[in-house]
Amino acid sequence: MPNLRDILPVGSSVLREESEEITAFDGELHSLLDEMGSILYAEEGRAGLAAPQIGILKRVIVINGDQGYLELVNPTIIEKKGFISDYEGCLSLPGYYGEVTRFDFVKVEYFTREGKKTTIKARDFTSRCLQHEIDHLNGILYIDHIRKGRLFNDRNDKKSDLKELLKLSGK
Ligand code: CO
Numbered sequence: 001m002p003n004l005r006d007i008l009p010v011g012s013s014v015l016r017e018e019s020e021e022i023t024a025f026d027g028e029l030h031s032l033l034d035e036m037g038s039i040l041y042a043e044e045g046r047a048g049l050a051a052p053q054i055g056i057l058k059r060v061i062v063i064n065g066d067q068g069y070l071e072l073v074n075p076t077i078i079e080k081k082g083f084i085s086d087y088e089g090c091l092s093l094p095g096y097y098g099e100v101t102r103f104d105f106v107k108v109e110y111f112t113r114e115g116k117k118t119t120i121k122a123r124d125f126t127s128r129c130l131q132h133e134i135d136h137l138n139g140i141l142y143i144d145h146i147r148k149g150r151l152f153n154d155r156n157d158k159k160s161d162l163k164e165l166l167k168l169s170g171k
Contacts, residue, residue, distance in 0.1 A: 004039050005054040010093045010141070012055075016170045019050075019057045019137040022073050025115035029060070033071050033113050036062045040069075046091060048129045050136030053092050061133035065126035072110040075134050078119070079107035088132060088142055089154065096160055099150035100142050102131045141169055 008015060022029055032051060039054065040046045040062050051060040063070045082104030089097040107121045108130050122130055132142055143151060143165055151162040 004035060004042065007039065007049070007053050007091045008055055010165065010169045012092075013170060014052055014055055014057065015092055015136070015141065016139040017052065017057055018139055019052050019059045021059050022111070025073070025111070025113060029058075029073065030113055032056060032058065032060060033062065033073075036060065037069070037071070040064055047125075048133045049091060050133045052136055052139075059137045061130075061137070063126065063129045063133060065122075065129050066124065067120070067122065067126050070120065071113055072108065072120075072130075072133075073113065073115075075108050075110040075130070075137075077103075077106050077131070077134065078109045079105075081105040084124075084128075086128060088128060090132070090142055093141070093143065093165070095154055096143075096165070097152055097154050098142060098146040098162075100128075100145045101147070102128050102145075106130055108134070141171075143169060144171060 036049050040049050048063040051058045059074045061072050080103040084104040085101045087097050105123050106127045109119050149162045151160045153160050
């Protein structure tokens with residue numbers, strides 16, 4: 001696919017905005033999903049992408065986790081259980097990773113690209129990805145959840161300045 005959109009970096013105001021629900025499951029949505037899939041697969045190790053990260057304020061996410069490649073339109077967490085802490089990063093915050101506590105289990109209701117309502121249950125990595133990407137649809141970044149400054153530079157594993165990054169992010 002030609003001319004894939006760039007992933008917007010932290011500091012872009014669109015990353016702090018709320019996305020709108022999809023109401024038409026048409027060619028425009030399919031093109032958006034196709035482009036998001038191409039961006040996710042453009043580099044190895046990309047786990048998820050939310051539409052606002054490419055400047056589109058729509059409630060659309062794609063995920064590549066231990067349940068394979070998933071497209072979720074208008075996703076909502078309808079069940080959650082337990083808590084688990086682990087490290088995560090974000091394509092909009094290259095160079096950083098941080099420790100975030102999230103729900104261990106989630107059940108998410110969403111629509112397919114054809115507009116069929118369905119659900120997915122997830123634990124571990126996929127559960128974390130779902131929560132991270134759904135946060136993007138509400139203008140929330142993982143750095144908003146980090147406690148005790150547990151944000152690190154991924155080159156040297158040294159602590160990074162969380163307050164400064166939050167300020168840059170528009171928080
Ligand atoms: Co992210």
